[in-house]
Amino acid sequence: MEAARGSTVPDLLEPGLRVLFCGINPSLMSAATGHHFARPGNRFWPVLHASGFTPRRLRPDEEGELLRYGLGITNVVARATARADEVDHAEFVAGGRRLAQVAADYAPRRLAVVGVTAYRTAFDDKRAQVGAQERRVGGVPVWVLPNPSGLNAHWSLEGMAEEFGRLREAVEGER
Structure with a gap:
C-alpha cells in the first residue's frame, strides 16, 4: 500500500452527468x-445503492457502470494518502x-462534495453544512454530503443514505 502514496486515480467523467461526486482525496487502497x-471500510458504494442512485450495490471495480446512471467521480485533491x-x-x-x-x-447538473470539512477548506466557506449550498462552483449547483469514510463515525449508514437520497430526489425533481 505504501507504494501507492502520492499516486492518483483517474477521474470518472463525461459531459452532462446528473451528479459528479467529489471525494476528498484517494485512499492508498484506491x-x-x-x-x-x-478502502473496505468506505461506505460510499453501500450508501449510493441505499439512497437509490444505483439499482444494486456496485463494487469499486465496477465504478465504470456509474456513467450509465449519469454519475461520475473526481476528488478535491488527486494525491493519495493514508488519511485525509x-x-x-x-x-x-x-x-x-x-x-x-x-x-x-463537464457541466454536471450537481456537484456533490463528500466531506463538509473538505468543502469548507477548498472554498473558504466556514459555515457550510451538509445539504444544498447557495454557491455554485464552475457554474454548477453544489450539494455537500457526509464523508462516507469508515473513519467518519459521526454518520450512520442510514443517515448518510438519507442525505444522499435528498440529493437524488432534488436532481430527479428537475427532469
Whole structure:
C-alpha cells in the first residue's frame, strides 16, 4: 500500500452527468487498485445503492457502470494518502480551483462534495453544512454530503443514505 502514496486515480467523467461526486482525496487502497472509494471500510458504494442512485450495490471495480446512471467521480485533491488529514490547506484550495474548472468543463447538473470539512477548506466557506449550498462552483449547483469514510463515525449508514437520497430526489425533481 505504501507504494501507492502520492499516486492518483483517474477521474470518472463525461459531459452532462446528473451528479459528479467529489471525494476528498484517494485512499492508498484506491490508488493501489485504481478505483475510487476502494478502502473496505468506505461506505460510499453501500450508501449510493441505499439512497437509490444505483439499482444494486456496485463494487469499486465496477465504478465504470456509474456513467450509465449519469454519475461520475473526481476528488478535491488527486494525491493519495493514508488519511485525509495528510492533505494541507494549500492543496485543498488548489483542488477547489481545479474542481471549479472540471465543473465548468463537464457541466454536471450537481456537484456533490463528500466531506463538509473538505468543502469548507477548498472554498473558504466556514459555515457550510451538509445539504444544498447557495454557491455554485464552475457554474454548477453544489450539494455537500457526509464523508462516507469508515473513519467518519459521526454518520450512520442510514443517515448518510438519507442525505444522499435528498440529493437524488432534488436532481430527479428537475427532469
